[in-house]
Amino acid sequence: MIEWVNTVLQGILTGGLYALFAAGLAIIFGVMRLVNITHGDLIVLSAFVAMVAIDVMGFNPFISLVAVLPIMFVFGYILQRSILNFTLGDDLLPPLLVTFGLSIVIQNLLLQIFSADSQRIKAGSLEILSIQLYENLSVGVFPLIVFIVAVFIIIGLQYLFSNTRIGRAFRATSDDAVTAQLMGINDRHIFSLSMALALLIVGIAGLFVGISTNFDPSAGPSRLLFAFEAVIMGGLGSLWGTLAGGIILGVSQNIGAKLDPGWQILAGHIAFLVILVFRPNGLFPRMRDD
Amino acid sequence: MSLLEVNNLDAFYGDFQALFGINLAIEEGEAVAIIGANGAGKSTFLRSVSGLVTNTADAINYRGMDISHRAASDIVGQGIAMVPEGRKLFPSLSVEENLLIGGYSQRAGAWNLERIYGMFPILKERRDVAGTALSGGEQQMTAIGRALMANPELILFDELSLGLAPIVINDIYESLPTIKQEGVTLLLVEQDINKALEVADRVYCFQEGRVSLTGVPRNLTKDSIAAAYFGSDK
Ligand SMILES: Nc1ncnc2c1ncn2[C@@H]1O[C@H](COP(=O)(O)OP(=O)(O)OP(=O)(O)O)[C@@H](O)[C@H]1O
Ligand SMILES: [Mg+2]
Numbered sequence: 190m191i192e193w194v195n196t197v198l199q200g201i202l203t204g205g206l207y208a209l210f211a212a213g214l215a216i217i218f219g220v221m222r223l224v225n226i227t228h229g230d231l232i233v234l235s236a237f238v239a240m241v242a243i244d245v246m247g248f249n250p251f252i253s254l255v256a257v258l259p260i261m262f263v264f265g266y267i268l269q270r271s272i273l274n275f276t277l278g279d280d281l282l283p284p285l286l287v288t289f290g291l292s293i294v295i296q297n298l299l300l301q302i303f304s305a306d307s308q309r310i311k312a313g314s315l316e317i318l319s320i321q322l323y324e325n326l327s328v329g330v331f332p333l334i335v336f337i338v339a340v341f342i343i344i345g346l347q348y349l350f351s352n353t354r355i356g357r358a359f360r361a362t363s364d365d366a367v368t369a370q371l372m373g374i375n376d377r378h379i380f381s382l383s384m385a386l387a388l389l390i391v392g393i394a395g396l397f398v399g400i401s402t403n404f405d406p407s408a409g410p411s412r413l414l415f416a417f418e419a420v421i422m423g424g425l426g427s428l429w430g431t432l433a434g435g436i437i438l439g440v441s442q443n444i445g446a447k448l449d450p451g452w453q454i455l456a457g458h459i460a461f462l463v464i465l466v467f468r469p470n471g472l473f474p475r476m477r478d479d
Numbered sequence: 480m481s482l483l484e485v486n487n488l489d490a491f492y493g494d495f496q497a498l499f500g501i502n503l504a505i506e507e508g509e510a511v512a513i514i515g516a517n518g519a520g521k522s523t524f525l526r527s528v529s530g531l532v533t534n535t536a537d538a539i540n541y542r543g544m545d546i547s548h549r550a551a552s553d554i555v556g557q558g559i560a561m562v563p564e565g566r567k568l569f570p571s572l573s574v575e576e577n578l579l580i581g582g583y584s585q586r587a588g589a590w591n592l593e594r595i596y597g598m599f600p601i602l603k604e605r606r607d608v609a610g611t612a613l614s615g616g617e618q619q620m621t622a623i624g625r626a627l628m629a630n631p632e633l634i635l636f637d638e639l640s641l642g643l644a645p646i647v648i649n650d651i652y653e654s655l656p657t658i659k660q661e662g663v664t665l666l667l668v669e670q671d672i673n674k675a676l677e678v679a680d681r682v683y684c685f686q687e688g689r690v691s692l693t694g695v696p697r698n699l700t701k702d703s704i705a706a707a708y709f710g711s712d713k
Contacts, residue, residue: 354583357572361580364569370551371529371561373584373629 191325192447198328200443204419204436205336206401209394210412211419211431212343213387219426220363220383221277226288229413230295231388235261235395236404237303240310250312250400258392265388269381277380292409299406310399335397339435342390343428350428359383418461424471433472437464480543482507482633482664483528483559488536490520490527497523498534499688505633510655510665512675515685516708521668522564524685525635529561530554541633556584560631564638564668566622568610575606577621581628588630589661595624598654616647623654627663634658636667640674652678672704684708 214228225231238260242253272291276283318330350356358379362369366376398404398412419438423430438457445456464472481504490498498520505511513521527534530551539547541557549557560581568577578595596603599620605613610621619639626634640648648671655678659665669675675682676696684692684707692699692707 354579357576357580358583360571360576361569364571365567367531367551368563368567368569369580370531371555371563372580372625373552373555374580375550375552 191323195326196443196447197440198326199332200440201436202328202332202336202439203443204432204439205332205339206394206397206435207415207419207438208339208343208432208435209335209390209397210416211423211435212339212346212428213390213394214413214416215420215423215426215428215431216346216383216387216390218420220359221380222281222363223273223277223284223380224281224288225387226285226413227292227295227409228391228416229409229411230292230299231261231391231409232395232398232412233404233406233409234295234299235388235392236310236399237299237308237395238392239396239399240308243310250310250315250396254392254396257396258389261388261392261395262385265385265391266381269384270377273384274377274380296406296409303406305405305407307403307405308399309403310396312400316400331400335401338393338397339432342393343432346390347428355382415457418457422461422464422471424468424473427471427473430471430473481505481540482509482542483666484538484540485524485528486537486540488524488527488534488539490523490532490534492523492532497532497688498527501685501688501690503683503690505664505666507632507664508659508662509680510659510667510678511681511683512679513666513668513683513685514670514672514675514704514708515691517670518687519685520688521685522637523688525561525637525666525668528554528559528635555629555631556586558586558630558632559635560626560629560633561635562619562622562626562637562639564641566615566618568613568618568621568625570609570611572610573607574602574610574613574617574621577610578602578624578628581625582630584629586630590627590630592628595627598657599624614647615643616650619643619647619651620654623651623658627658631663633664633666636665636669638668638670640669640671648674672708686710 210232214225217223217225235257239253239257242248242256243250273284276287315331319327320330321327350359358374361372362374362376362379369376415438419431419434422437423434437460441460442453442457446453483505485501485503488498488501489496501524513524515521523532526532528539530549536547538545546554546557569580572580578592601617602620602624605617610618613621639651652674655665679696681695682699683690686707692703
């Protein structure tokens, strides 16, 4: 019994990381209907950036974010403003194709610079510290930190979107970019800011991925897949939904792995399919009257 | 110097030319109406002034400054707000948020939520519902309030009466004199000719992308308006 509690608990914590993958994707899709195929590669890219900041410049893993986050934010803004804005329109296909191409470019670039070797960001004792909750039941401190950070990021994003001037501008632009311009909102700037914001979260997710798992230049697409599944299960565009989707994915993967180590990933995909069959619009579909 | 002076404006949708050499001027404090049949180019004119339609004007001078090449998102900051055809409220924003987003450009001025709610008390009651859950008239009030929140010197109204019951149209039009008294200049496009002639100091009639008539309402006869509206052969 306690083993199963443990399995579910670890799954929930993993779900926090998946929610972080998913939140950035959800923001980008929500604000500009852009399906970003590069998302997973950007997570891996930021893990490499963090690795360089830590290994080369000698930063502590968490302090490395001081360098990583501004880099990712500026990179996201420029990427959107100089390339991706030009792919936006009524057709979803051009941004899909361009971000697919970009995904390949980033993977190859990372391969050239860092080789195909598997990497890991070292976080010292944090990797093994754990809290004993009960006999035979303990949680790792690091997964717990990741989960708590994910929850706070989602609370923060929810606040930003619901209660601030820029959040209203994000939502208005998402509703109707032309009418938004009549309000004095520069839609191109808002799109670029939303990508920059998404890449801030990617920056944090990248560091966490780098600490919790091995990564290499080709690790992006599977992160993208987890992010997609979490976003779609949550109901496109709902931030709390991404957390719910992430947790379902994490828990089902852990249950699968417990039944048979080979079933981990498969169990996640099956949960995804089951949810889609019963709730085609996800768990928390966005309410829209139009 | 006129508040707004449009010189020789042509406007295009791709290869299709919708406006031909429009000249139009508005003095500060005036209420000017543009009337005309469906497809005459009235909305296109307002959208050109707002920067939403590509146009080749000799100049669109606003307070003597050419704004014809400005981005749409810069125009409202100059003091020109628009109440678009069909209201175009933001569906995922509440009524109050729709009003607040109207003030996004942060132009200084006397308009704020409280004054909008004073003018349209029903909006205060319904401030937390989605803009799209309102009746047509309430939506139009929200769209007017949203434009006022920008503290504009000139408001462009596109078909305030569209799809509304006569009694509701009257309610909406009652707010215009109040707005005008605040020193806001009004340019309204209207299908409802009687309403337009009631509030306007001057009228322009558009026909197939050209100005077919201009004048002061009391000097215009029914026949002259009909000719300008439909063309002389009808
Ligand atoms: N987005 C568009 N693309 C192509 N043609 C357009 C577009 N919008 C308007 N037109 C054309 O431009 C002309 C002028 O249209 P406009 O909407 O300005 O007329 P209007 O006077 O506002 O008519 P209404 O009274 O129906 O609102 C019409 O022939 C219309 O078909
Ligand atoms: Mg029109």
